Amino acid sequence: MRIMIVGAGSLGLLFAAKLAAYCERLTVITRTREQAGELAGQGLEFNDADGCQKLKQNESLEFGYFIEEEQKAAVATNSKPYDYIFLMVKQPAITKELVDYLDNHMDERTYLLCFQNGMGHEEKLGEVIDSHRLLLAVTTEGARRDGFTRVSHTGHGVTYIGSMQHSEEIDPSAHFLLVELLGKAGFQSEMSKNMDVRIWSKLIINAVINPLTAIMRVTNGELLNTTSSMSLMEALYQEAYAVALAQGVALPDRLWESLLGVCTATSQNHSSMLQDIENSRPTEIDRINGSLLAIANKLNMKLPTHETVYLLVKALE
Structure with missing residues (x-):
């Protein structure tokens, strides 16, 4: 081949x-x-x-x-x-x-x-x-x-x-x-x-982990260390999950557990968004959280947590 x-x-x-x-x-x-x-x-x-x-x-x-x-x-x-x-x-x-x-x-x-x-x-x-x-x-x-x-x-x-x-x-x-x-x-x-389910699942996981690690300058696993960061993760997750449901995407029942599992399995990893910020490169925030915000806007939905982390990452860029 x-x-x-x-x-x-x-x-x-x-x-x-x-x-x-x-x-x-x-x-x-x-x-x-x-x-x-x-x-x-x-x-x-x-x-x-x-x-x-x-x-x-x-x-x-x-x-x-x-x-x-x-x-x-x-x-x-x-x-x-x-x-x-x-x-x-x-x-x-x-x-x-x-x-x-x-x-x-x-x-x-x-x-x-x-x-x-x-x-x-x-x-x-x-x-x-x-x-x-x-x-x-x-x-x-x-x-x-x-x-x-x-x-x-x-x-x-x-x-x-x-x-x-x-x-x-x-x-x-x-x-x-x-x-x-x-x-x-x-x-x-x-x-x-059912690639739409696969893509949405990965999008939500990335939209929760990547911006928070970039803003906080921490590894993936460190997001699990405080109740404050866990609360931010859950808020991002719930907002994104609601957008997917509004789009008619049937997400896996245990997606939240899968997200936490990714943090654990990659606990020492620096996310790609964090690496981009550390190296003064453009991030993928527009295509990750930004794409969720664009879809939500068409659906007349508000995603306040995603909007906040989006603006913070753009400011860091």
Whole structure:
């Protein structure tokens, strides 16, 4: 199978490291020349419970970069198309230039698998790319990037894959080879016909954990340490849950327990939003809490806690 991974953050490098041995061709596209150069020269160092290994660039594994001004990636050309492109950048990075670049690397056999948090990216991608070629992914895999070329697997999870067309019945065998490949690489994955529930569940979990850790400058687990932070979590959760119900989404009964479980399982992790604030980068607050506020506004609903944390994160940005 031929796969391109666009985005070399923690998840991008994790999937690249574990999939490399099972792909006919694996291309990793970074956002800077510097990272692509270090990966090509030093290799990709991967750490998990079984130890450390380093993967070097070779004829089946290559590293390149995409820069908007150039609108191209510095990788070797290959006549064979990619079977899948894994889009593993954050939502703010999905620009018109990047969407055009993705479209230029797809043909009628290529699927784009989107791993973004929040909502809204599917509409932007669907304006250029055939919606039947778009797949959504929700993963609970844990990873930490330690520099440009090192990644650690910090927690096993599940990756759900489904169609962008929520009403469309998915043939479970349509992407059997992809699920099989991910399984060989050590990722538990499955096709899902209710991606709206998966996406809403992850959105709510992110909308509770990410902004609070960014504002308080704490790890995920530290949110559980005080009654005040727990009260804020519950207020954010209840407001988001009400929006989902108003949208007709049947959320899991134990979603609150799942949210607390994520905090416990990733207790030492710095959320992506906290890392963005610490490194003076734009956050995904507009696509996470901001998307909830936009939906609530259309429904004439008020989300005072979400509005407060949204404004606080925007002020920190």
